[in-house]
Amino acid sequence: MARARTPRSPWRRRFVRLVQVLVGLAVMAAIGLAIAVYVAREQLPSFDELKSSPNGQMIRVHAADGSVLVSLGPSFGEWIPYDRIPQVMRDATVAVEDRRFRSHIGVDPIGVARSVEVRFQRGHWVQGGSTITQQLARNVFLSSQKKFGRKFREWILALALERKFSKDQILELYLNKVYYGGGAYGIDAASRKFFGYGADQLSLAEAAVIAGLVKAPSNYSPTADATAAVGRAGVVIAQMERNGYISASEAEAADPHGLKLAPEAKQNSVRYFTDWALPQLDTLIDETTAPLEVWTTLDPAMQRMGDAAVQQNVPAGAQGALVSLDRDGAVRAMVGGTDYVSSIYNRATQAVRQPGSAFKLFVYLAALEAGHKPGDTIVDEPVTIDGWSPRNDSRHNSGPVSLRTAFAYSLNTVAAKLGQEVGFSTVADMARRFGITTPVNTHPSMVLGTSDVRLIDMTRAFASVASNGIAVTPYGITRVTANGQTIYTHEVDRSHVLVAPYVAAEMTDLLQTAVNTGTGRQAQIGRPVAGKTGTTTSNKDGWFLGFSSGLTTGVWMGRDDARPIAGLHGGTAPAHAFAAFMKPATANRPIEQFETQVTMPEWQLGNEEDAYFGQPDNGMAVDADGNPVQTAPAQPADDGPAPDPRAPAPSDDADSAPPRQELNQDWIDRVTGRDPRRTAPPAPRERAPQDDRPNP
The missing domain is CATH 1.10.3810.10 (Biosynthetic peptidoglycan transglycosylase-like)
Known part of the structure; x- marks a missing residue:
């Protein structure tokens, strides 16, 4: 009797069929690959043709005035x-x-x-x-x-x-x-x-x-x-x-x-700009072989001014960077360091450093958007937030002050209270809204600028304030042509509103007060200027960012190794470099008044002769959790004129005050560039309430 055959398992049949399908697909793929390789082989140029083909793509870069900045391509x-x-x-x-x-x-x-x-x-x-x-x-x-x-x-x-x-x-x-x-x-x-x-x-x-x-x-x-x-x-x-x-x-x-290297051909700071702008071609155009003519926003005269301003003001052994944006975001000058030949590292676009009190821009923007006004009263008093107790660098508290005064003199306790009130995450969101691309922490100490930022991002943020709250995006390439045909043209987008115009106007109110009477006095150029200083722990970084006549400029100075620099404050070398650049850069531009009038802050905040001699606005060190770390305070510089004892010395750069000025209409006309013969004295936009001024 024949033995009954055991039926095959259905899973075994399915497995065999799957293997057969996979083998078939593999054979088909191999055949397809062989055909593709054969076709490609037949289409390849000959060896002699490949030898004679050009190496790379020739690119000629033009400045805004049409002059050739640099020619790049095969050596x-x-x-x-x-x-x-x-x-x-x-x-x-x-x-x-x-x-x-x-x-x-x-x-x-x-x-x-x-x-x-x-x-x-x-x-x-x-x-x-x-x-x-x-x-x-x-x-x-x-x-x-x-x-x-x-x-x-x-x-x-x-x-x-x-x-x-x-x-x-x-x-x-x-x-x-x-x-x-x-x-x-x-x-x-x-x-x-x-x-x-x-x-x-x-x-x-x-x-x-x-x-x-x-x-x-x-x-x-x-x-x-x-x-x-x-x-x-x-x-x-x-x-x-x-x-x-x-x-x-x-x-x-x-x-x-x-090894001994051949002498390098002389380069200049223009290469910082071209190194930043040209890689953008990969996303702007598809042409990779035809010779290109690239037209850019760079103003050669402004570039020379920026170079000179940095070179003449940067402290010995330090580096400096400068970015200047026109009102539409066009980069008019970019200095990424003191010497391109010795270092191609672009500190204007690549370096990330703590901004110190320059970051308070976002704190006050958030406060103004939440409903505060420049004349609102807030108490300057000791404060502790989650175990963190910020202090004013003067080690002095002034009681009730206006927001305008607190910003002008960079009072840390007020910034901390505002940050706590609106929420530290709200401040971080405001920074990101205005173009800060680096991570922003939400520890309480963030209000004093403990998150690393890039100079070009900070400059962009100030430019957006100057643009009435409309986003400004930096750009360097305006047009690209290949074989005489335009293949790319830049279009400016003015549709992105970051904050309401009145918020931007109120922020400008605070910024111009900081320049007129506060920490940024060295940045005055004889016409309306709004700006803010920033100085970090132990004088490692100095910043000044501001705008005037449609031009926004940011300056950073410091060492690449982040070692302290004696005497470096945002209101000294960076503010001097800002003024040295902006004065000639805006000379041929019409004087533009801000929408807000100049309003002076309170002047009598204490009766101690030396109450406001202090350190940079962020002169304390903090750990990763935002808690203070005790450090020995640096000594203020002993050169330069003393500030008016009646006025609060700036929390940022107190020792950089100019000779005392008498506050009258002539002085206001001079710092704002007004001609009193043609312009009537401005009516004050608002006055701080009388009870904002503490008793002496």
Whole structure:
């Protein structure tokens, strides 16, 4: 009797069918891939055509007046045939960029798998696993946008290149076309730029420096950061030894520290602006090959004024930065440091530093939007919030004062009380609303400017106040043309209202009082100015930001290592630099009166001769939770005239007061630029109530 057959499990049948489908799909995918590679191979230019194609894109950058600021593009360099390329240059490149170059088919599955593994370990892409062939395909035929579609085309082209050219030809193309920074495409241009002679003379250490540039040309450029370049060269040499290209003794003998660089062509601060503006082309236009004419907002005369203002006022050993925006957000001047050649780091757009009392702009904006008025009375008294007890830098409290007075003299206790009243998260939201892009903490001490900010963001915020509460967005490119055709034109958006116009007007009221009689007196330029100083713990940072006649300018000064600078206050060097720039920059502009009239704060806030001699507005240190840390108070400068003992010395920069002025109409006319012969004395917009003034 025949044994009954056991029926197959339905799950087994389904599994077999799934495997069959997957195998079929894999075969179809392989056939499709082979067809795509074959088609791409047939469409690739010949080796001679690729040799003669241009390296990179030529870009000519124009200032607002049409003059040429800078021409960027390929530097001169000869095509070096494979047999003339030094062996150390070839080995260094393969060792650091693609050690399996000779064995893979154009795409390295091991490298891709490693990059995916690192992606899951780190949570973001750290390395792309691109082979030399893939990099060549990307540099010659594609853009650098990180999209899967572009990556897939890169794989197809890499496989096609490997089918059409030999490994030696691919390496020759790569070494003569890859970008090494500073406008240098190819090893010969890079060698001439950095060492002053052709690539066929490169030593091991020199080849290691150049090979190390490919990963990040700006970060590892020996002319921008010699330490980083030497460190990267050490990595390349170690890789060469690890992969057997050089011996241990050769690696030890190679000394990147002893290399002598060719003299760098003289640059100026305009490059800070072009370095900031030109990367925006990647998002503004799609053209990647045709020569471009880029028209920008930069005013060469203002740029020279900004450069001079920073150079002449920055403390010894410190850095300075300046940004000036026109009323529509056009960047008219940008100074990112004292010397572009020694440091391409743009402190106007990249550095994040604490703003000190300049951050009180957002505290008072939130208070005004909540219903407060500049003449409202608030009590200056000791206050404790969640264990934090801010003090005025004068170590003195004045009792009932108006908001105008509290802002003009940068009273910390009042700012803390306002922040608590409206909510610290509300203040943080106001800062973000006005364009602060860095994280803003909500600890109580945040009202004194303990969150790091960028100068360009703070300048943007002040410009938006000057624009009656309408958002101002900084921009640097107005128009781009290619082959005579306009392919991009900037359009200013004036539709985004941040605060009601009356709130912006009241804030301007407070800001002009700070310049006329408060902490920003050194920023006066003989016409209406509104602004605010900022000084951080132990005089590490000094700020002044303000506006006049449609121009808003921000100035920062400090050390890159954040060490204290004796005598640095927002109302000294930064305010001086602001005035030195703004006076000539606005000279040919009509004098514009603010919508609010000049109103003087109270003058009699105490009867002690030295009650208001103090430290910067944020002269206390705080920990990560916003709690105070005891520090030894710095001593005020002993030079310069003493302030009027009847008036509260500014909490920010008390020792920088100008000679005492008599408060009369002539003085008001002088600081606001009014001609009393043509303009009637202004009626005061409002007066602080009489009982706002404490008894002497």
